[in-house]
Amino acid sequence: MADSEFKNSSIYKEMMEIFMKLDNEYQNRVLTIMEEDLNREKLSLRTSKNKPS
Numbered sequence: 001m002a003d004s005e006f007k008n009s010s011i012y013k014e015m016m017e018i019f020m021k022l023d024n025e026y027q028n029r030v031l032t033i034m035e036e037d038l039n040r041e042k043l044s045l046r047t048s049k050n051k052p053s
Contacts (some may be wrong), residue, residue, distance in 0.1 A: 006012050019027065 019030065022030065
């Protein structure tokens with residue numbers, strides 16, 4: 001699913017509604033967790049590309 005499709009989906013809209021209801025402290029925690037997960041994914045992709053087949 002492309003980013004634009006996801007952002008137009010009802011799941012995304014529901015997630016954003018819930019996220020906006022969180023106070024700032026929890027928003028920061030959620031963003032930190034998402035950023036850590038993204039960095040882990042990028043690292044995993046980089047290491048898997050470097051492995052010989």
